[in-house]
Amino acid sequence: MNEYFLLLVSTIFVNNFVLVKFLGLCPFMGSSRKLEVATGMALATTFVLTLSSASSYLVNTYILLPLEIEYLRTIAFILVIAAVVNFTEMVVHKTSPMLYQVLGMFLPLITTNCAVLGVALLNVQTGYGFFESVLFGFGAAIGFSLVMILFASIRERLAVADVPEIFQGAPIGLITAGIMAIAFLGFAGLDKGLH
Amino acid sequence: MITGILAFVALASFFGLVLGLSAVIFKVESSPVVDQIDALLPQTQCGQCSFAGCHQYAQAIASGDAPINKCPPGGDNLIQSLADLLDVEALPLDETEAAHSGPIVAVIIEDTCIGCTLCIQACPVDAILGAAKQMHTVIESECTGCELCVAPCPVDCIEMIPIKQTISNWRWPEPQYHTNNQAASTIYTTLDQVLAENTQA
Numbered sequence A: 001m002n003e004y005f006l007l008l009v010s011t012i013f014v015n016n017f018v019l020v021k022f023l024g025l026c027p028f029m030g031s032s033r034k035l036e037v038a039t040g041m042a043l044a045t046t047f048v049l050t051l052s053s054a055s056s057y058l059v060n061t062y063i064l065l066p067l068e069i070e071y072l073r074t075i076a077f078i079l080v081i082a083a084v085v086n087f088t089e090m091v092v093h094k095t096s097p098m099l100y101q102v103l104g105m106f107l108p109l110i111t112t113n114c115a116v117l118g119v120a121l122l123n124v125q126t127g128y129g130f131f132e133s134v135l136f137g138f139g140a141a142i143g144f145s146l147v148m149i150l151f152a153s154i155r156e157r158l159a160v161a162d163v164p165e166i167f168q169g170a171p172i173g174l175i176t177a178g179i180m181a182i183a184f185l186g187f188a189g190l191d192k193g194l195h
Numbered sequence B: 001m002i003t004g005i006l007a008f009v010a011l012a013s014f015f016g017l018v019l020g021l022s023a024v025i026f027k028v029e030s031s032p033v034v035d036q037i038d039a040l041l042p043q044t045q046c047g048q049c050s051f052a053g054c055h056q057y058a059q060a061i062a063s064g065d066a067p068i069n070k071c072p073p074g075g076d077n078l079i080q081s082l083a084d085l086l087d088v089e090a091l092p093l094d095e096t097e098a099a100h101s102g103p104i105v106a107v108i109i110e111d112t113c114i115g116c117t118l119c120i121q122a123c124p125v126d127a128i129l130g131a132a133k134q135m136h137t138v139i140e141s142e143c144t145g146c147e148l149c150v151a152p153c154p155v156d157c158i159e160m161i162p163i164k165q166t167i168s169n170w171r172w173p174e175p176q177y178h179t180n181n182q183a184a185s186t187i188y189t190t191l192d193q194v195l196a197e198n199t200q201a
Helices: A002-014 A025-030 A035-064 A070-095 A097-103 A114-126 A130-158 A170-185 B002-025 B032-040 B054-062 B075-086 B118-122 B182-200
Strands: B104-108 B158-162
Touching: A002 A130, A025 A130, A025 A170, A035 A070, A035 A114, A035 A130, A035 B002, A070 A097, A070 A114, A070 B002, A114 A130, A130 A170, B032 B054, B032 B075
Parallel strands: none
Antiparallel strands: B104 B158
């Protein structure tokens, strides 16, 4: 139990995918102008990441390893993730129009998010079991959501701040992201300390 | 090598089959009217109709929330075919949304101007130069694009044209804020006032 808790803490704070590993920066910068959009993006990513780490684990263990075609791992994961996400999108569209309105337009975008593929590949590299893989994916997604919502809230305030002319727009966004990354480095060693 | 190819063909066909089947099973019945309207729209997703995309605009037309003349890319042809489809009156293209999107400036078509000085009296910033029975002209750098001179002109020789963006008049996009965010809009209005005062001084 303790192990799983540590895994969560480590993926959310210590090895945060956006601010420490610098994966998934595109949605982080791209859809963080408004808090509602960022929240929708965060929810959809949580969903896709958890699902894709489970499905990629299954594909890796039951198809790639027995057939000894691990060298095709990356493309196999892309295929699986895209198919699974498309399938879920259809099911959600049919069964829950409300949820579809919140997640709908983000789901196809997220299939090409590098954090999603990164989590799937890291799961294999670290040799996690099924439950650990799902937890790792979920933790990564929670970390992504946390950073996403924090950053969107900061950017909403930045929009009305008196920013020097040359820093307005993307530059101040990138500077903020850098300062946030430095702040998140403060969590380094937290997972070891909890041991 | 062969195993890889076979496994991938199998995997891809499996997913293709599942997705194809689920597309049939989970097909969402959408309103046929919305689909028909959406099929007529140009699908540029430009947002000039003030909706997020063509499909949203189609939905708004179908539910009667939006008029049919809000699509500049579609032009008069689109309005005509929408009017035919929905059996309503064709309207002239509503370009107010598009016209207000950027800064505009008044221009006097000098061939038509009769020199009546009505626009000079209407101009709040004295940006129009001319005298009675003399051709008038607009000082572009002074014009605020307020459109007050358009209505008084008896011969309709004043046109509002968008200012072309050049390296010398380009500026950073203004910060965006929520209108429902009280604190933010207060800051913004005060900033605007300060700026306006500075320009006057």
